[in-house]
Amino acid sequence: MREKKITREVFEFLLRLCEQSESRVSWNTLSETHGDIIGDVLASGFLKQGPNRNTVLCLTADDEFDVPVERDGTTGRFQYFHPEAGFRPVNPDQLRQYDLGLERFITLIAAGIGVPASQRVELLLEDLLWDLGDVQITRRTIPIFFVRRLDAPGNYERVHDALGEIGGRTGGLVMTSSRRLNRHIDVPGGHRIVQAITCMKRDSRYFEVDRAALSNFLGFPVPREGFSSDFRTAIINGESYRFTKKQAAVIEYLHQAGTPVHKNLLLAQAADTDQKNVIDLFRGGGKNHPAWGTLIRHDNRGHYWLEY
Structure with missing residues (x-):
């Protein structure tokens, strides 16, 4: 849901x-x-x-x-x-x-980061530590964890030991709800501890994760944001996308429109295609394009727009 x-x-x-x-x-x-x-x-x-x-x-x-x-x-x-x-x-x-509702709240954070819905959030320590799953950040698979009350007595030691028992998943992020974070603490596996609040987009009215900030926390280079001149490639919120010529035409049309566009107008004027549904242009090999549902958004009335 x-x-x-x-x-x-x-x-x-x-x-x-x-x-x-x-x-x-x-x-x-x-x-x-x-x-x-x-x-x-x-x-x-x-x-x-x-x-x-x-x-x-x-x-x-x-x-x-x-x-x-x-x-x-x-x-x-x-x-x-x-x-x-x-x-x-x-x-x-x-x-x-x-x-x-802790489980639902943690799941919201996982979805905001971009963890696929097919990956279920796993509780590692009761009411303390969760494994949110793996997410693609700048083409790398990164494990994400969430911990609350990290600075409460005994919690850091428990989290340290629990993460030390996880093998094969290293170099990830441990997000925490704590606002008092000792910069000298560390955890096994090469994971980096970050405050969840610092991972949010500062200029958004809504809860949105800043994927460029995640890249920065991980020490990855942050690529320049925007579209290529032909709209065949794009880097949005730290994520890279590639589009076919017809997909790029749709992206360019929506970008220039700046407001929701009905699918009939979009398919007729932008894509030059006989397809009846926009999603058909962005689906192949049994799965949707990575931009579908993230960069490309829609309502239940046939309107489409870009969400940066």
């Missing part, structure tokens, strides 16, 4: 939540601290209903402390006992908590 786009701001919030021990947030925190994005956060689908809180904060003239919540035996409503004012009602919203 392809996830719908989420904004960079929502992604950064989820990434911070990923660093918390239980990856849990209360309704109060969401509404009071992140009120401007609460709708987008909940609509993203990455939060699931967690257990209700069983205490609330009680404020007195001289102190503040947590007190237990109970149900009124007559009305069934939530309440707590205030030492100065007796029983007070509790809004059920105050008790709500949400948990981050």
Whole structure:
């Protein structure tokens, strides 16, 4: 299932939540601290209903402390006992908590990097380390891992040992949700540890991985971006593409249009072909062209455009 786009701001919030021990947030925190994005956060689908809180904060003239919540035996409503004012009602919203769906969130990151959907994310250490799979970066196959709470006591040692037991996959990236990364730490296998937030495109409103940044982290040369004069080759977001003459005509037409184009117009004016569907031009040998679904995007109404 392809996830719908989420904004960079929502992604950064989820990434911070990923660093918390239980990856849990209360309704109060969401509404009071992140009120401007609460709708987008909940609509993203990455939060699931967690257990209700069983205490609330009680404020007195001289102190503040947590007190237990109970149900009124007559009305069934939530309440707590205030030492100065007796029983007070509790809004059920105050008790709500949400948990981050870690597996789904990690899968989003894997898809954003370009790991094929056919590769399933593998859990290596419970709630700590995941193997996202292998991805092609500048024509090289690179293993990608994700770790959370790397700076929590004992976690680095566990991750170090787990990666040391993996054979045959070296020179990859270990992405982490941590924002406090000791630059002197390293892991076996020649893998490089990078903060996930630094792998995001800075100028995009949405969550998008900067593949040129990944190349840079790996020490690979970053090729010049753009299209060749005949549109037969392209380097977009660090990825190299080659096109046939008819494919290049479609790419050039979409590039010049700058907006979604209907397939009928695209096939008639750009490709000079009898094909009925655009995908037929970008499919061969039983698989789609690497640009399909990444550089070339479409909706369910027959419109196509380029996404850089």
